[in-house]
């Protein structure tokens with residue numbers, strides 16, 4: 443019995459979609475889907491259907507790509523109305539619940555298997571552009587990123603409606619999650635799951651350094667300590683790695699675009715073991 447995680451499956455890409463057939467069936471295991479499954483609801487639906495059939499419990503948190511406003515097709519080929527902002531998120535939550543997939547809107551399940559007990563908390567926290575150099579103002583972020591062609595497509599495709607801005611949505615999400623996490627039994631360890639990294643120093647993307655403002659919020663810098671996190675699971679960066687901070691394990695679990703993984707291996711090696719997981723830091727240095 444294991445708790446596994448993968449994110450950034452990006453199923454709009456046919457190569458990634460074909461790989462789904464190789465998703466193993468592990469009826470004792472739980473699976474975390476860490477966001478950026480796809481932009482279209484029908485692709486997300488396909489994964490929810492498959493994963494909920496093959497795993498004992500499935501979790502999902504939204505990535506930025508799920509929240510994009512894109513043309514959606516019904517099964518009969520008709521175009522359905524395009525969903526924006528909160529309406530798209532709510533449609534995704536309803537879709538997940540239809541398959542019994544646990545969302546950030548549901549009670550946090552308790553893992554009692556090996557490595558437990560642990561509360562598994564799926565979070566949707568978004569970003570607020572605070573992961574930027576101190577000398578760059580909020581207003582200057584987009585022009586600064588544009589100088590190196592690093593502006594995130596969310597600027598065009600991720601509507602914050604009905605919130606005034608993506609940062610306003612982020613702050614509302616953080617306040618809500620903070621209240622829920624604060625109400626947990628403080629001695630009980632947690633597994634915090636969020637598409638975006640909780641700490642700015644974990645954003646190491648040398649090929650696109652000016653993408654960092656779209657990667658999280660400084661508000662969550664100490665959440666792994668405040669909320670007794672045994673493991674923090676995230677994606678978004680497409681840079682798979684494991685880091686240890688203050689005794690907490692941080693797992694970046696992206697699959698990514700086809701050039702970022704080896705399709706000859708199938709999906710299995712990309713399912714990261716979250717619990718029980720390794721006993722301590724692999725590399726204390």
Ligand SMILES: [Fe+2]
Pocket residue numbers: 450452478505678679680
């Ligand atoms: Fe992604």
Ligand SMILES: [Fe+2]
Pocket residue numbers: 478505506507637677678679
């Ligand atoms: Fe992402």
